[in-house]
Amino acid sequence: MGDALFEIDPDIRHARTLPARVYSDPDIFRLQRDRLFARTWHYAGHDDLVKVAGQVHPFTLLPGALDEPLLLTRDQKDELHCVSNVCTHRGTLVVEGPGHEQQLRCRYHGRRFTLDGRFHSMPEFEETASFPSPADDLTQVSLGLWTRFLMVSLAPAMAFDELISPMRGRLDGLPFRELVFDAAGARDYLVNANWALYLDNYLEGFHIPYVHSSLATTLDYGEYAVELDRFSVLQVGVAKPGEPAFALPPTHRDHGRRVAAYYFWLFPTTMFNVYPWGVSVNAVTPLAVDRTRVAFLPFVWDASKRDAGAGAGLDRVEREDEAIVESVQRGVRSRLYDRGRYSPAREGGVHHFHRLLAEFMRA
Ligand code: FES
């Protein structure tokens, strides 16, 4: 794959956007699996999924992109683990559904593992030489916990702490312990577009006045701010006068600013949108080169604030975003379009994302 495809000028004033092929070529999508998705952190769920000792929760990491069967467990010592859910004998899935277990037992030939993934026992293997060895344990997978949220990575190119440190500084002090998952309010959106187009759109507030008439009435466009970090982008939505905002203590760096929303994006697929009512997690699953699933997962700490301001009407805003992103997907297939330019004033987040994507895609 030609590396010229993945050159983005570090100076946004001179840079051109990603070539259109990056959003439509199935070969590039295939390359992204190993070069990008396997080496980065992805949202895996919240701590209530494995709340008590002995609880197990199998899931597939990024179906369509990685398709990796994984297992979250909480062991008897109350420690959380993420391990491969593939039996080290002949490769059956070990745990088929969520539940409570003393041990993990493969239903094919009865191999047993402890809840931290270590090999425990296996019938009919007395004569097998050099057995068991560490290769017979379930493979450990990197697991990170930020407040109540779990993220995993198969072969992380960056430390979890580095990824999430910008959120720590900004959001410490908010009542994450009180968050309750609103399962009835959770939604999956299927978008007929490349996953990176969805994020290009997420990473700029430039389109708000054009695409989101309702959101534009609550946010102050002039005050909208973008902050870049090594592996993340923060967008700060500032409320118009009279619109709901956080009550931040005098010690907080944003005290005096009427913050309506913190939009944190963690490279490449996870967003934590933090509002006065709680957190809306957006987890992006790239299903195919031109198909993406986006989960909207609401976690609430103050239900009374849910219906006003930038954090209200998220379904409508999402549908507006979907429609525009699907339009871009049709455009990037054109023979008559290749690359665009950036607005230094408004598209710093998109440029930063493209630089990261290019960095990971270069051979
Ligand atoms: S595949 Fe698991 S015990 Fe044989």
Ligand SMILES: [Fe+2]
């Ligand atoms: Fe939008």
